Amino acid sequence: MDYLVWVNGEFMPGSKATVSMRDRGLRAGDVVFDTSRTFNGKVFRLRDHLERLYRSLTYVRIDPGMTMDEMEELTLDVIQRNESIREPGDDYMITQIITRGEGGRVRHTTKPTVAIWIDPLDFPRYAPLFGEGAHAVIPKTRSYSSDQLDPKIKHYSRLNFVMAELEATDVDPEAFPILMDAQGNLTEGIGYNFFIVTEGVLRTPGDSTILQGVSRKVIFELAEQLGIPAVEEDLQPYDAYTADEVFLASTPYSILPVGRVDNRTISDEVPGPITRQLLAAWSELVGIDIVEQALSRAKVTAQAAG
Numbered sequence: 001m002d003y004l005v006w007v008n009g010e011f012m013p014g015s016k017a018t019v020s021m022r023d024r025g026l027r028a029g030d031v032v033f034d035t036s037r038t039f040n041g042k043v044f045r046l047r048d049h050l051e052r053l054y055r056s057l058t059y060v061r062i063d064p065g066m067t068m069d070e071m072e073e074l075t076l077d078v079i080q081r082n083e084s085i086r087e088p089g090d091d092y093m094i095t096q097i098i099t100r101g102e103g104g105r106v107r108h109t110t111k112p113t114v115a116i117w118i119d120p121l122d123f124p125r126y127a128p129l130f131g132e133g134a135h136a137v138i139p140k141t142r143s144y145s146s147d148q149l150d151p152k153i154k155h156y157s158r159l160n161f162v163m164a165e166l167e168a169t170d171v172d173p174e175a176f177p178i179l180m181d182a183q184g185n186l187t188e189g190i191g192y193n194f195f196i197v198t199e200g201v202l203r204t205p206g207d208s209t210i211l212q213g214v215s216r217k218v219i220f221e222l223a224e225q226l227g228i229p230a231v232e233e234d235l236q237p238y239d240a241y242t243a244d245e246v247f248l249a250s251t252p253y254s255i256l257p258v259g260r261v262d263n264r265t266i267s268d269e270v271p272g273p274i275t276r277q278l279l280a281a282w283s284e285l286v287g288i289d290i291v292e293q294a295l296s297r298a299k300v301t302a303q304a305a306g
Contacts, residue, residue: 025099133259245272
């Protein structure tokens, strides 16, 4: 599907969108972004994502040339313009991308490049994992230290994520890497937060070495509503290997059960009871059965490919 996107003041099909080879986003990774998704064509928690985006922009000192309210209005306009081509039952991700613009040095840049981009959801990959569980692998590549680059910034300077994914796929081509920090504490994945459940308690790393995920925030809210105790604390590989349940949280799939960590089976029951509770509560929140949508759309994709 060639969705309509917005780049530097113009609407165009995604296939026609380009960026200059002199853009610092391409040349220096001088770029921040944020991604939300739709449920039944309606964007979920857009304001939370934009608030995080503008915190990132403030931190790296890029002025996008528009207020948060204007960015929100423009994002909603892009979504509305694409509603007529969205297939029934389908949804997508929508991303605001801002670079510092063209220039060899930070102080000598042109105006920022601003884009609002749409990507399809990878239902074929995620759908089977709701029932069988993903395979998480802990690679040797570490998360950036907060002394180097604060993990609260959502940016594209992520070669460490690339290396972590390469190392994880050496173990299993479909694996999801979970990185550690320099002290050996588990942190996050390449676009997702990491949770375990031990004796009914939801446990996840604190936010000093991870991105403050919007999906992570939603899980805390749902856990409170459901009466599930939740704590933020340092976790080591031992805690993952011996957990009762493990899952990932991210914008595309909301909650994804994990069945194995480093080829160690976590539980015979995937997803576990608390993971199921949280998935059901999230589905109720957005008015869509998250698992059923993934399975249905994966089937449509398979039929189209066949």
